[in-house]
Amino acid sequence: MKLDRRDAMRAALATAVAPLFPMFAAESAPLSYDLKPITVGDGIWMLAGVPQPITFDNGGAIANITILDSTDGAIIVDTGPSRRFGDELAALARALTNKDIARIYITHFHPDHAFGNQAFSAEQIAAPQGVIDGLRIAGAAFSDAMYYIARDWMRGTEIVLPKKAVTTGVxxxxxxxxxxxxxxxxxxxxxxxxxxxxxxxxxxxxAFLDRAPTTPHANIGKWQESIVTLRDLDFKRLIPGHGPAEADKRALQQTHDWLAAIADIIQRSYERGLDMLEAAQQPLPPALQNIALARYEFERSVMHLYPKLEADRLPEVGRKIE
Structure with a gap:
């Protein structure tokens, strides 16, 4: 898919007007996520997100969700995109484990991972303080966009902040x-x-696997450092945020390679004097071209990251240039 200036203007307009159409949320439809757990280990299940952008057709269910059984109850990692999803997730977790919910962890503040919180007690939901702060600051804007896109899937969904702040530890x-x-x-x-x-x-x-990573709030350098931290851990299987679970470190390597490639393309495009739309039309390395949503997410990443690069490189107005 090629991105031209007209496409960019349409995207900007859609982003600007999305909060103006909450009436879509009033539509009624007999919707169900029809959750199908995949067993990935003894007492461990994954709900696989579809490798797509968020649309009405998928109801925002694009992220992987994990359920673990324990003697104290079900442990859930991420809650999905809506109250409806969270309600179905809670019922499924209880059915799989024959126990109530013991703990919920939220991995980050994006709505496809954290907007099902409403189905659970906030006191049971844990996340780093930065995730809690991110939901508090950006949650309303995310909610406007989700209601505009997913419409009746979002009916009744409200932002619930985790009550338990956690940090690195056991x-x-x-x-x-x-x-x-x-x-x-x-x-x-x-x-x-x-x-x-x-x-x-x-x-x-x-970690993403066989689905191009998203970067609207990314810091590529810190992300690569986190990948190194995770790659050095001793584990038997990895469940990425998007993509299949596998018994190796391929998701970490593929995510690393993707980030390195797009950072290099954006850097070289800037040095060649290309504008943002020209940069978005640059080819991807052959090894990455067949990843799901590769071209779509690359073009989005250019829109996210190119202005940051320009801001870092261009001199401030009024500052003396040495």
Missing amino acids: EEIGGRRLHLFALAGHTPSDLAVLDETSGTLIAGDL
């Missing part, structure tokens, strides 16, 4: 030893959870 819940890693890069605050009992690393959106 928590033991119902026979599971959970090592929490408070990191950053995909967003200013990201959480990864290593279930040491099973050797399962739940990486959140610090």
Whole structure:
């Protein structure tokens, strides 16, 4: 897909007017996410997000959600895009474990991971303070956009902030030893959870697999540092924020390679004097071209990252140039 100036203007207009159309949320439809758990380990299930952008057709269910059984109850990592999803998730977790909910962890503040919080007690929901702050600051704008795009899927959805702030350390819940890693890069605050009992690393959106990473709040350098931290851990399987769970480190390597490639393309485009739209039309390395949404997310990443590069490189108005 090629991006021209008319496409860019349409995208900017859609972003600007999205908050003006809450009436879509009043539509009625017999919607269900029809959640289908995938067993990835003993007492561990994943709900696989679809490899798509958020649309009405998918109801925003594009992110992976994890459920772990424990003697104290179900442990859930991320809650999905809406109250409707959260309600279905809570019912499924109780059915799979035959227990109530013990703990919920939120990996970052993006709506596809945190807008199902309303189905749970806020006292049970844990996240780094940066994730809590991010939801508080950006939640209303995210909500406007989600209601505009997903419409009736979002009916009744309100932002619920986690009540428990966590940082890097170990928590033991119902026979599971959970090592929490408070990191950053995909967003200013990201959480990864290593279930040491099973050797399962739940990486959140610090890892994508066979689906191009998203970068609207990314710091590429910090993200790469977080990938190194996770890559050095001893684990048996990895559940990425988007893409299949696998018993290797391919998701971390692929995410690293993608970030390195787009950073290099954007840097070289800037040095050649290309404008943002010209940069967005540059080719991707062959090894990355067949990743789901590769061209779409690359063009979005240029829109996110190019202005940051220009701001860092261009001299401030009124400042003396040496």
